[in-house]
Amino acid sequence: MPPDRLRSIVPMFGGGSQYVETLNAILAVVDNHQPTTEELVGWHRGTFQNVSSRESIMRRVRYLENVGFLHKPDENWQLDTLGEEYLNDQDTATLLRIMCDRNVGLRSLLYALSAAPMTLAKISTQQLNTHPELDWSPEQTDMAKQRVNWLRSMSLIEQTGDQYTLTGEGRQFVADAVEQWAGTYDPDPEADYQGGTYETTTQARVVDLEFRATVLTRHDHECPISGVDHPGLLDVAHVLSWSDYPEHRADMANVLPLSKTHHAAFDRNLFTLDEEYRLRVNPEFETDSQLLQQTIIEQAGEQMQLGEESIDPEYLTQHNSNIVWV
Template sequence: MPTDRLRSIVPMFGGGTRYVETLNAILEFVDAHHPTTDELIGWHRGAFANVSSRDSIMRRVSYLQQVGFLRQANDHWELGDAGGEYTRQDDTTTLLRIMCDRNVGLRSLLYALSAGPMTLAEISEQQLQTHPELGWSPGQTDMARQRVNWLQSMGLIEKHDGAYALTDEGRAFVEDAVEDWADSDWTPQIDDDEMTAARYQTTTYARVVDPEFRATVLSQYDRTCPISGVDHPGLIDVAHVLSWSDYPKHRADLENVFPLSKTHHAAFDRGLFTIDQDYRLLVNPEFETESAHLQRTILDRAGERVPRVDGSVDPDYITQHNAALEWV
């Protein structure tokens, strides 16, 4: 998988919901004619209204080259590896994987939308918070719009009343992506690159999640464990209220997860503490420790409300989780 993922996603001619249609037309033309650059530019000018600027056309061609849809050989254009694969498979799944492989932020946007519809301004903020390396100015929506347009063109999201929401196809992707993309080598930019792995181990099992899902969760909590206050991303896990092993359909459900330090994640999974429907900290009466940190962050906080989790975690999931704890 490519490691130099693109931060800028370039729009296609033909309209915001027709990016895939335009891409298909370009690939079909290139595959059939192996045009020179001048011929490819001429084709664009004839295929799309009000398109004449060579620079504007080549900016899009260059983007498709970077993604791997096109490549230039002996002064002629032909399909790149990604272009060949996509035209052979001719399905949205292949296209989405290619786009996610090569572009930052598409998967995390789908994860974020799984929690509910978002306006373009909210999408822009989500992308920048989850991927600070994008580097655009707060309030800027142009780059967010291009991500929206690509996903909308693929039929994964739709717009209603000024907000964007997942389609059934988009939701189906999210359900599988947290595992399917677990081997992605993308990691967010934080201070210690050696501690950004998406793979982590508790006292009972190991699990692997998509790094963009993990980054999405952490960004929603300001990259801080709401129980311990640990704020180094490399020391934080994604904890599941309904367990990873028993509830696979909720593995990518943002209302079923919250960040915990590695120690507090292990304590939570072992049933040493939990939260109730009112988001108060409940502590197992048999939990004893000589650790001043655990005493301060868990035992001394028994009965205390955890406001950051309130409204982010589904209370029904909490009830279901706690029903399996004999001491609650």
């Protein structure tokens, strides 16, 4: 079983945009000299101005140990497995994978920033809403700032005034991330599931958990069509399909949470939304289900409340252009 992910992200000495540079220096010193704790503390004091507190230094060393960069099997510090992996290539993608795997919230923050720039206050709120287990005070932005600074030092986000936004490298990461962190589960790839005149082979994709959490948070954890609000009954639905439009898999303007039933109905073109978020229903769709009667057929023509900065109307236009009955 993998170790628990860390809720607290610790800053490095050297300034908010220099965390990676400092990390590289620490790993190089440990790799070359296998220092004792006292030697590692002394190196910090000699390298960084105004750094003398042993407690402050060791808090950072212990954090790197918890991430998996360092370990101390005896009297001397050595590189741990992840430290060796990263130091061998010092590649940003490798570092980002390690940091996202070991720290709560970094990945979902990148997804959230792909939708719009955010202030530290908004980042703090996003992190708490998406990851309640972080359990810090919403007014305290220090923890949000440490996450921002780690991503800034990897050149994935940048600051303009009080706003933080993705860089080109950050956007490239987000474009690839959902597929990279997602899996696919197909219980029976040969099975056909039929309903009336509709026939399809189902395949359930496991969407990256932090991407899913970010989508649910942006839509108040509720299916806008049915009102279903139990997280276990909600899927992340793509307007432009996962298979046909891979470039939009992690696009926040292309996804919304739907109940599992309504996700299936949407993918089978039993209903859609127009550019003004009005519900459009396939005229051939008939059902004896009271739930589907109430949430789809009887809502035909009604405008769904998706909120601002939700689904891009152009994506809906493109999606609907392939539906014969629209």
